[in-house]
Amino acid sequence: MCLAIPGKVVKISKGIATVDYGKERREARLMNPEIKVGDYVVVQNKLILQSLPEEQAVRSLKEWEKVLERH
Amino acid sequence: MAMIKVEHFFLRYAYPCAYIKLQRGEITDEELNELEEIAIRLKPIDRQRLERVFKPAFVQIDNLASRMHMGRWDYDVIQEYFYNEHNRNIDAGKGIYAVAPEVLKDLSRVHVATVIEKRKDVLTVEYTAKGGEARKRNVFDRFVPDIKEGEKVRIHFGYAVERVA
Numbered sequence: 161m162c163l164a165i166p167g168k169v170v171k172i173s174k175g176i177a178t179v180d181y182g183k184e185r186r187e188a189r190l191m192n193p194e195i196k197v198g199d200y201v202v203v204q205n206k207l208i209l210q211s212l213p214e215e216q217a218v219r220s221l222k223e224w225e226k227v228l229e230r231h
Numbered sequence: 232m233a234m235i236k237v238e239h240f241f242l243r244y245a246y247p248c249a250y251i252k253l254q255r256g257e258i259t260d261e262e263l264n265e266l267e268e269i270a271i272r273l274k275p276i277d278r279q280r281l282e283r284v285f286k287p288a289f290v291q292i293d294n295l296a297s298r299m300h301m302g303r304w305d306y307d308v309i310q311e312y313f314y315n316e317h318n319r320n321i322d323a324g325k326g327i328y329a330v331a332p333e334v335l336k337d338l339s340r341v342h343v344a345t346v347i348e349k350r351k352d353v354l355t356v357e358y359t360a361k362g363g364e365a366r367k368r369n370v371f372d373r374f375v376p377d378i379k380e381g382e383k384v385r386i387h388f389g390y391a392v393e394r395v396a
Contacts, residue, residue: 166334189353191350191353191355191369192355192369202334202338204247204250204388204389205250205371205389207353207369207371207389208369209338209368209369209370209388209389210366210367210368210369212334216332216333216334217334219332220332220333220334220335223330223331223332224332224335
């Protein structure tokens with residue numbers, strides 16, 4: 161899954177989060193105990209970098225389609 | 232980090248962007264891994280390859296080099312690009328940043344950050360985002376494995392690129 165595309169945490173087990181991107185799910189290392197199921201996160205190289213508010217995540221997902229068309 | 236070759240200095244900053252190229256199918260997993268290995272181990276790499284993989288960056292670097300009356304591979308040009316020009320381009324909405332979501336812009340900007348925690352190969356850093364908001368991010372320490380808590384680093388996407396004196 162592309163860097164900086166937000167995904168939703170749907171499962172957490174033993175420090176590993178399952179992140180849902182709609183078409184696929186990926187696992188990522190979770191280093192932040194405050195991140196919970198339902199939170200949106202950005203991941204790079206199987207590491208959760210940070211979480212972000214749902215409103216911003218949903219808006220980002222729509223805007224990403226334009227980015228991937230142009231970059 | 233000023234002692235390393237300019238090609239490696241460039242690659243360490245540019246490498247995190249290569250994940251977008253992977254997503255678009257412009258490079259393979261193998262090439263991405265090889266680039267990281269080259270960046271970490273400072274293995275030889277030719278300029279033409281970097282110019283091919285990171286072609287959009289060199290459009291901006293050439294503009295900067297022209298204004299600085301220097302060449303695209305001059306150390307001062309590459310350094311100025313990643314320390315200042317890259318962020319200015321993002322803020323000005325150049326290229327993909329005309330339509331990029333703020334989360335991508337924030338990840339793309341090079342920030343000076345303070346290491347507040349180190350666990351295995353991951354640093355939790357704190358930085359001031361555009362607008363003045365304090366944010367935390369996890370980044371890999373692969374380019375600065377000897378960094379310590381309390382020290383400052385420049386970060387780009389999910390990587391601490393170099394120590395800030």
